Amino acid sequence: MTSDASVPTPATARPSASGELRATALDQFASVGFAGTSLQQIADAAGYSKSSVLYHFASKEALLEEVLTPAIDRLEAILERFLATAETVESRRRFVNDFIDFILEFRLELHTFINQSQSLRGIPVIDRAGVLIVRLSDTLCHGEASTEDRIRFGIALGGAAYTLVAGMTFLGEEIAPVDEIRPALLAVVTELLAPVTVRTTPSRK
Amino acid sequence: MTSDASVPTPATARPSASGELRATALDQFASVGFAGTSLQQIADAAGYSKSSVLYHFASKEALLEEVLTPAIDRLEAILERFLATAETVESRRRFVNDFIDFILEFRLELHTFINQSQSLRGIPVIDRAGVLIVRLSDTLCHGEASTEDRIRFGIALGGAAYTLVAGMTFLGEEIAPVDEIRPALLAVVTELLAPVTVRTTPSRK
DNA sequence: ACGCTAGCTGACCGATCGGTCAGATCCTGT
DNA sequence: ACAGGATCTGACCGATCGGTCAGCTAGCGT
Incomplete structure (x- = not known):
């Protein structure tokens, strides 16, 4: 490579x-x-x-950076793509799809960042990922800080990271194949992030 | 409290x-x-x-055990109470309520267990919690291993643990008060764990 | 006044930590 | 055949790890 x-x-x-x-x-x-x-x-x-x-690798920290950087780059690209177009129900649905793909492909990187970002503050790639998550959250919540919307986003993010790495190993004995997981994950995350079936209109006060 | x-x-x-x-x-x-x-x-x-x-404390490990045990005891009590009665929509709703209270009261303990149970295998209290989680999952999924149901449970569990500890600290700058978090958390978790029930919409938008 | 015990501490132990450095080995261009 | 860079390793460093131990101190029952 x-x-x-x-x-x-x-x-x-x-x-x-x-x-x-x-x-x-x-x-x-x-x-x-x-x-x-x-x-x-x-x-x-x-x-x-x-x-x-x-x-x-120059140090243990440098190794961590090299390991996580591809995932962060990918997540950043997904967000930029979402921000580049006007938000519609369709674009939001496409974003969730991209997001699911990201989660599935970089599950280990996501899990590492999600569960340890607090203790790894100061490491550049971690801080970069941190502001990315905040931007993601702000974007999805349209800036207005609805507590429930933020909780929805947090649960989707942390829940997916946990379920795909830690949860699968002792909830389901063997890890189900991706083709089985993906639709289920898509359904749940869509429900959390884009409750289109109930309220199609983006919440505006 | x-x-x-x-x-x-x-x-x-x-x-x-x-x-x-x-x-x-x-x-x-x-x-x-x-x-x-x-x-x-x-x-x-x-x-x-x-x-x-x-x-x-006899050792670092013993300290961990003493720290986590009250939370595990409480979780066990909640599960036993749920198992003791025939399952109805009402009992399931009450269980979710108990579960939310548990999460809010023992958020740090839950977060510690959820994110580190893999690496702490062999420590009795961790293993105890592990089988508890499996029993919880089996109970809520009625034994039949529906992938989506298991993912719903995993996301609710891991998501709540993440959001209340790690997520809150850098998503919302200051942690919202419990009285604001609880109803939002209840709505989202209910949606995830008791999908049949109509969403309890306070619908204040 | 006395001794006893609970609470607490510094000194110390072997093991392991992240990291440095001087070679050994191999592979390739000439 | 030879030089030279890339790759890899063991020996070694100071710091810190979890844990042991003897001893200090304060309070309390007698």
């Missing part, structure tokens, strides 16, 4: 060491937490030495 | 050292995580020495 321009990169195999380390670190960060994950654990799980991890 | 009935407890002061330590530890566990919290931090924040913490 990053380093090898000429080398053919088989999509099936995982030749890149830094990629392997990123993936391993993400698993650990999402399940044990950033503070609870040691560089030694990451190295052992990925089959490298701790020194190798610090060769590829 | 956490009224020690007969003990002469001046509401302003906080006489109990172990109580002070429990409260401080809970704050830290919920915001920085169990692994991310050191005994030193807890001691400093509470104004004691690390040795004092270990005098009152």
Whole structure:
């Protein structure tokens, strides 16, 4: 990906060491937490030495940044796209669809950020994600701070992050396939964020 | 609200050292995580020495157990009460009400458990809570494993835990008072857990 | 006045933390 | 064959981790 321009990169195999380390670190960060994950654990799980991890990434914090950045970029793109067009029932529905795809694709990154942003304040990528979430919330609530609307958004966000990572592992024994989860998740999140069936008009006082 | 009935407890002061330590530890566990919290931090924040913490609690793990146990006991009582009576629309509504009260009263404990149960497996109180959650989920879904119903439950659980602790701190700048949060939370959770029932619309728009 | 105990603390322990550094190994261009 | 950069590693560093222990102090029953 990053380093090898000429080398053919088989999509099936995982030749890149830094990629392997990123993936391993993400698993650990999402399940044990950033503070609870040691560089030694990451190295052992990925089959490298701790020194190798610090060769590829300047520090533990830098590793976190590299791991989370793609997800934040994607979320930012989704928000910008939503803001670029006038809001209609249709555009809001499309936004929710994008959002679901984002959640499903970056569930581990989302879970990591959602559950640890408080304790990781000061790390640039975390702060970036923080203002993004606030913008998202403000956008969906049209600036006016309706407590219930904000709670709807918070529950959809935190609930999805929890359910897809932590909840699935011990609620459903085996994780249901994405094609089964997606429609169910879409239905619930749509209900929370775009209650179109009941009140199609955006709440304006 | 956490009224020690007969003990002469001046509401302003906080006489109990172990109580002070429990409260401080809970704050830290919920915001920085169990692994991310050191005994030193807890001691400093509470104004004691690390040795004092270990005098009152046999170990860091024992401290966690003491901190979480009241919440788990309460949750267990709520479930047993729900199971004790035949299920009706009314009993389910009452259960949701109990559940909301539980979430509001034990938000920090719930958040701590919800977001860290994976990494804390093996600790008795965590495992106890785990089977409780599964029983709750099975009860609400009537055993039949409807993916959407399970997702509804997971989102309500994880979403509430997130919103009331992490979400509120940076979505709404100041935390709204409980009397404002409760009805909103009740509406959203009812919508998620008791979809058959008509939404209790105060419809004040 | 005395001893006893509960509460609390600093000194200390081995283990592990994130991070540095000097090589060892391998791979490629010449 | 050789040079040189990329990759990887073990040894090592100071700091901090959870936990132990002996001792200090204040209050209370006698």
